[in-house]
Amino acid sequence: MTHDHDIVLRPTPQQTQAALNPPAGRNGGDLVVETLQGLGATTVFGLPGQHALGMFDALRRSSLSYVGLRVENNAGFAADAYGRITGEVAPLLLSTGPGALMSLAALQEAAAASAPVLAVGSQVPIAGLGGGRHGYLHELRDQQASFRDVVKSVHTARTQSQIPSAIAAAWESALTAPHGPVWVEIPQDVLLAQTELPVVTAMDATPDEVVPRPELTAVAAHLLANARRPAIIAGGGAVRSDACGKLLALAERIDAPVVTTFGGKGAFPWEHPLSLQSWLEDRHTTDFLEDADVLLVVGSGLGELSSNYHTFAPRGRVIQIEADAGKLGSNHDCLGIHADARLALSALLETVEPRQDETAPERVRTVLAAVRERIDAQELTLEQRLLASVREALPDTSPSFWDMTILAYWAWSAFDARHPNTMHSAQGAGGLGYGFPAALGAAAADPTRPVLAVSGDGGAMYSIAELATARQYDLPVTWLIVDDGGYGILREYMTDAFGEATATELARPDFVALAEAFGVPAVRTTPEALTEDLAKSFAEPGPSVVVLPAVLKMFAPTHL
DSSP states (O other): OOOGGGOOOOOOHHHHHHHHSOOTTOBHHHHHHHHHHHHTOOEEEEOOOGGGHHHHHHHTTSOOEEEEOSSHHHHHHHHHHHHHHHSSOEEEEEOSTHHHHTTHHHHHHHHHHTOOEEEEEEESOGGGOSSOOOOOTTOOSOTTHHHHTTSSEEEEOSSGGGHHHHHHHHHHHHHSSSOOOEEEEEEHHHHHSBOOSOOOOOOOOOOOOOOOOHHHHHHHHHHHHTOSSEEEEEOHHHHHTTOHHHHHHHHHHHTOOEEEOSTTTTSSOTTSTTBOTTOOSSHHHHHHHHHOSEEEEESOOOOTGGGTTTTOOOOSEEEEEESOGGGTTSSSOOEEEESOHHHHHHHHHHHOOOOOOTTHHHHHHHHHHHHHHHHHTTOOHHHHHHHHHHHHHSOTTOOEEEOSSHHHHHHHHHOOOOSTTOEEESTTTOOTTOHHHHHHHHHHHOTTSOEEEEEEHHHHTTTTTHHHHHHHHTOOEEEEEEEOSBOHHHHHHHHHHHSSOOSOBOOOOOHHHHHHHTTOOEEEOOTTTHHHHHHHHHHSSSOEEEEEEOOOOOOOOSOO
């Protein structure tokens, strides 16, 4: 009897000969890029630095496409978006100390959004490791410690032989549900030293699937089939696991209304009779969900934004499907099913008995009408008009990336993403500067369709340098900058809380002239011309900037 662990893959004579006679001129950096190629990578992001030059030298001997950004944090945002769009690991090559630390905010966003980013950073030479005060350039007492609380896992290679295994282990970790960023570090001298190790060939680092326990899905199916008022909250996990079709089938089988979280935009058809859309920051939606006697939560931890700032208090039974075991029951008592959303929904579809509820669409219409009435009473026609203009101009299958700005806050609740995995924002960690570099990463993943980035003038200043990147690689990104002369949402928060705002007003450049200085065409638009100007930009190849001077307001909160 033959067991899997008895099977030994024997090299062919040609493979043996190649291994015995590796090409000359390779170093430790070649082992890094060869391993990435062997695992299936095609594109890497990054920014070179002195200790990392061995990796960047090896890129010219590889088939990997390199996209170099101007700031490490922006390179991290680009890799994050590449991982979100493709579902594949996005390698990010960084240098030591300041270069590595500059990426932390982006890696925090990747962790919050479950984006599979594999960051490979250099280290000081081996002699400088261990926390001694040797005075090496970029030296930190414990560089790994800066990353441990941010990324999923930390991996090290202190010899060249350890490099392929360390990167393969990190790759598997990044792709294990829930996806997330990982950190690998390799000393400078290990990267620079010549190597006689064989060329790294194909490697397998495919993670095991997170399969639901059948006794749990059996109980969940029984609860849903016998519920009087079931409802579903669909989060980002439903999108990442490609479970949207199964979500639709389940909702229709049991006539359960569905609301999508801000990270789950596009998981459920916006205009479907059972769609509550994404109005989570509204008490009407919160009340409806609290009234459900069985609430199915798919791929969401019901964090701050998804719970109307933790005011949501379900009265019925909660079933939570979540690939991140740490989120199960973290906010509400539940029947917790640790599983990939697609696999868990498949199991439910196989066992749940159909239920009919002709009142469900009417109850959904009642909630949405109440939401519209509340918003309309606040005289926010400009904001709604601008969002409609963006939606009209943006091709249905084009991805959009939204910075932390008032128009994005509107989009979380009110924008119809139309397709799964096409609307992304920095709402996971909530840092500024995400929109434009992330859009560049998405365009690098698929340059055949235009990509939209949306920023305020404050967030745009984090990313101005990447206009050079957009031009250098001729990436089809249209950057909409809503210029209100400051940090608009903070201006609102402070005025509401303290009566006046402090430190929110900004001197800013002429964004049109600035973009043109980088060779990027730009136009200053108006609310009336926004649809036409955006459509023109999307139709043209390469990058472009559309600047909209406008002071926007946020709709009133309901959680206070």
